[in-house]
Amino acid sequence: MKFNTKAIHGGKIHEKQFGAHATPIYQTSTFVFENCKQGGDRFAGRDNGYKYTRLGNPNTNEISAKMAILDETDAGLYTSTGMSAISTALMGLMQAGDHFICSDCVYGGTYAVIDKVITNYGIDMDYVKINDEEKLLNAFKENTKVVYIETPANPTLELIDVKRIAKIAHEKGAILIVDNTFMTPYLQKPMLLGADLAIYSVTKYINGHGDVVGGIITGKQEYINRINNPHLLNLGGTGSPFDSWLVSRGIKTLGVRMDRHCANAMAVATYLENHPKVKTVYYPGLESFPQHDLAKEQMEGFGGMISFELIGGFDDAQTLLDNLKVFSLAVSLGGVDSLIQHPASMTHAAIPEPERIKAGITNELVRVSVGIEDVEDLIEDLDKGFQLI
Ligand SMILES: *Cc1c(COP(=O)(O)O)cnc(C)c1O
Secondary structure, three states: OOHHHHHHOOOOOOOOOOOOOOOOOOOOOOOOOOOOHHHHHHHHOOOOOOOOOOOOOOOOOHHHHHHHOOOOEEEEEOOOOHHHHHHHHHHHHOOOOOOOEEOOOOOHHHHHHHHHHHHHHHHHEEEEEOHHHHHHHHHHHOOOOEEEEEEEOOOOOOOOOOHHHHHHHHHHHOOOEEOOOOOOOHHOOHHHHHEEEEEEEOOOOOOOOOOOOOEEEEEEEHHHHHHHHHHHHHOOEEOOOHHHHHHHHHOOHHHHHHHHHHHHHHHHHHHHHHOOOEEEEEEEOOOOOOOOOHHHHOOOOOEEEEEEEEEEHHHHHHHHHHHOOEEEOOOOOOOOOOOOEEEOOOOOOOOOHHHHHHHOOOOOOEEEEEEEEEEEEHHHHHHHHHHOO
């Protein structure tokens, strides 16, 4: 079966009692046992029926299974947020005394959880310019257990060659985790490129409608098991049944939404690139994008995220952002509606300025999440904003 068919039917629960076509919402905290033996068997793992929603729920299982199918991998784990997926994965795969490598441009919350939480538990790490092979090779230590990357990176859109990094990580005995939030399984399948695990903020494209926060980890069974038990089950980052249900519903249109995001973003990026007030545009689909060839090689499309800098710097960008009517001035991304924001003062404000600039997140940089509206309306909105500068 191909992608859209799997997005609609994959992992689906067939409700038997009433024959409901749509998956019911199992909005319950606990599950009744028929007798003591059954309850005991479930807790002992001899019967895989449900016990308690933190430990498993039909709705969270449905979305976990669907995502694993779409990523063409073994298993998935639905979590309460993308950050919960990231923190639980890192804590689940490492312990005090271990070391990991992280690419130097990642989501702001990822920096924050690493710097303020993970490294306080005796886990050592280095941020590395991963595309510099010498720097990467030098960063490995005896105790390096994980390499963590994001491609395209948020918000610079810099790409990392997943196949190449997977090979290096495996040679060094480390696990490769890819934050695939920007691409989704529709446009990039990390495990088929050699990664061990993929992480998603399903808050973004996977749910796609801007009304849920959630996360998912997909990948090899062995690692998913380690992250799930004892970590996810006891740290408690399990997602809610209703949110899982909304995500399962949203994901059915993932393929059609992504096609439209890609087409709209290409048109907006081309418009920006040709605008005299724009200095630089970063969009993997543009010929001018330095890693355009790698984008064509490892991605099935170029996605809906663009960042750009104006010749007039942040002063002019502020005028533009404050006057748009169709684009909303808001963080987050990947929903059907277009959003625009300023990473240096918003999503990536947690990163100290020198490191932020080094990672390419300048004070001028503006990030756009191109929605699926009619693209003529998006361009007209930008055009009116530019006229005020
Ligand atoms: C938003 C985001 C996250 C964090 O996800 P939440 O659902 O907000 O917790 C992680 N990685 C990337 C690339 C993101 O864009």
